[in-house]
Amino acid sequence: DLRRKCARELSKLDADLYPIGAVVPLMESYHYKDLVDVVMNSMKELSDTVPRHLMGAGHPMIFALCVAMGCDLFDSAAYILYAEDDRLLSTRGTFKLENLQEMPCSCEVCTKYTPDDLRAMPKDQRRDLIAQHNLHVSFAELRLIRQAIHDGNLMELVEERCRAHPALLEAQRQLGNYTRDLEKYEPRSKKSAFFYTGPESLCRPEVLRHMQKLREMPKKRDLVILPPTRKPYSKFVSGKLGEFYIYGSEQELDLENTDFMVLDIPFGLIPLEIDEVYPLSQNDAPKTRDVDSIEFLEDFLNEFVEYYEQVLIHSRVIRNLEIGLYNKSISSEEIRYKKDDVKKVKAIADYQFGPGAGEALFSGNINIEKSKKTGKIRHVYDGKVLIVNMRASDSYLILSKEGAKRLHNAMQYPKNRVVVNKDSEPFALDGKSVFCKFVVECDEDIRANDEVLIVNEQDQLLAYGKALLGACEIEQFKTGQAIKTRKGMGK
Numbered sequence: 001d002l003r004r005k006c007a008r009e010l011s012k013l014d015a016d017l018y019p020i021g022a023v024v025p026l027m028e029s030y031h032y033k034d035l036v037d038v039v040m041n042s043m044k045e046l047s048d049t050v051p052r053h054l055m056g057a058g059h060p061m062i063f064a065l066c067v068a069m070g071c072d073l074f075d076s077a078a079y080i081l082y083a084e085d086d087r088l089l090s091t092r093g094t095f096k097l098e099n100l101q102e103m104p105c106s107c108e109v110c111t112k113y114t115p116d117d118l119r120a121m122p123k124d125q126r127r128d129l130i131a132q133h134n135l136h137v138s139f140a141e142l143r144l145i146r147q148a149i150h151d152g153n154l155m156e157l158v159e160e161r162c163r164a165h166p167a168l169l170e171a172q173r174q175l176g177n178y179t180r181d182l183e184k185y186e187p188r189s190k191k192s193a194f195f196y197t198g199p200e201s202l203c204r205p206e207v208l209r210h211m212q213k214l215r216e217m218p219k220k221r222d223l224v225i226l227p228p229t230r231k232p233y234s235k236f237v238s239g240k241l242g243e244f245y246i247y248g249s250e251q252e253l254d255l256e257n258t259d260f261m262v263l264d265i266p267f268g269l270i271p272l273e274i275d276e277v278y279p280l281s282q283n284d285a286p287k288t289r290d291v292d293s294i295e296f297l298e299d300f301l302n303e304f305v306e307y308y309e310q311v312l313i314h315s316r317v318i319r320n321l322e323i324g325l326y327n328k329s330i331s332s333e334e335i336r337y338k339k340d341d342v343k344k345v346k347a348i349a350d351y352q353f354g355p356g357a358g359e360a361l362f363s364g365n366i367n368i369e370k371s372k373k374t375g376k377i378r379h380v381y382d383g384k385v386l387i388v389n390m391r392a393s394d395s396y397l398i399l400s401k402e403g404a405k406r407l408h409n410a411m412q413y414p415k416n417r418v419v420v421n422k423d424s425e426p427f428a429l430d431g432k433s434v435f436c437k438f439v440v441e442c443d444e445d446i447r448a449n450d451e452v453l454i455v456n457e458q459d460q461l462l463a464y465g466k467a468l469l470g471a472c473e474i475e476q477f478k479t480g481q482a483i484k485t486r487k488g489m490g491k
């Protein structure tokens with residue numbers, strides 16, 4: 001509470017950066033778990049517009065974790081202080097020169113000298129060389145982190161780094177309690193695939209987000225749960241599906257009123273219609289399940305079966321989970337998954353823009369055009385009028401002018417909207433990009449890379465485009481671009 005209060009007061013000052021201090025004792029005693037609590041509670045209140053300096057943090061081993069929490073600047077003296085003490089930094093920890101048999105990296109110092117050479121040197125010369133190594137390692141790690149941010153796989157790097165010490169692993173597990181805070185900054189779609197590196201991956205923002213979206217999705221009467229195949233699952237699920245166990249009230253099967261989902265790590269249940277949407281297919285996990293994963297799947301299953309009247313669970317799913325809730329086995333010729341492109345684009349729209357978007361966007365004489373090369377959906381028309389394009393890399397829908405109009409009509413304010421002030425109205429209508437300082441308000445569920453509607457304060461549609469930032473950033477930033485406008489609605 002005191003950390004939050006302090007951060008709240010700091011945010012009122014017009015400062016160039018915010019320091020987060022009094023953390024050195026925590027780091028020196030390896031209390032990284034407490035460091036996570038300190039930093040995350042400070043971040044809750046600090047403005048997103050000003051860089052944060054984590055005072056006294058200069059060990060490259062924790063840079064990735066701290067950047068993931070929102071720190072921008074680190075200690076500038078650690079490299080020399082460690083060198084004074086004959087200690088060499090690395091992302092795996094600290095090496096004392098007296099214990100070294102091999103030099104720890106391939107920097108200029110480490111390739112030119114042996115530990116014996118250094119030990120034989122006068123103190124000053126040795127310190128300068130170790131300092132040079134320490135700086136090299138620190139900058140190399142910062143470059144790696146910036147590349148990871150660019151590629152969208154910072155959390156994979158954090159998970160890797162936090163395997164270096166049990167105290168760091170504990171810190172990362174603690175960070176799992178702040179997923180909701182981190183999710184606000186997580187882009188909706190990224191270039192890189194989601195890699196499962198251990199049970200901690202199940203606490204990542206993407207998993208939480210999918211779970212929330214899935215809860216909101218419209219549900220049919222029945223649910224069929226299938227074991228994972230190769231991805232995208234919907235491409236490899238066909239023909240007779242095999243033996244099923246029934247949960248819930250047994251009723252005659254109605255395929256029109258049935259959801260088909262695959263149960264897999266790391267996203268739990270994945271409806272076949274939306275399985276190509278990022279990151280539901282763009283992920284990888286070991287086929288051999290760990291105990292935490294099995295528990296995660298069981299919890300997921302136990303929650304979602306309650307939303308349906310009748311659930312048919314594939315025998316292989318039951319076997320892999322070793323759960324005994326379901327007793328009756330049936331083998332039905334009738335249970336078949338039938339691909340339906342219209343259902344698919346509607347489900348993706350509901351998942352992307354919110355329940356109801358699918359029906360609103362795709363009414364009329366729906367006509368779907370696919371890529372001749374890949375067979376993937378490319379464009380969706382009503383007659384000859386384009387409604388959306390589907391992006392090949394992540395299967396997200398990109399609105400056309402007509403699509404934007406339909407979405408705007410169907411979805412209640414402020415859903416999917418960014419509201420701009422009166423001065424910027426003509427620019428927006430003209431298709432010019434929207435800058436943060438002109439935004440009055442926006443839907444709090446907007447995340448970077450979302451397709452959004454740009455409206456004025458009377459909720460008239462001015463333009464549509466792609467968000468470059470998340471809602472909390474758009475609202476706080478006074479400079480910089482918020483939305484890359486695709487098209488203005490014109491005068």
Ligand SMILES: [Zn+2]
Binds near residue numbers: 106107
């Ligand atoms: Zn080195």
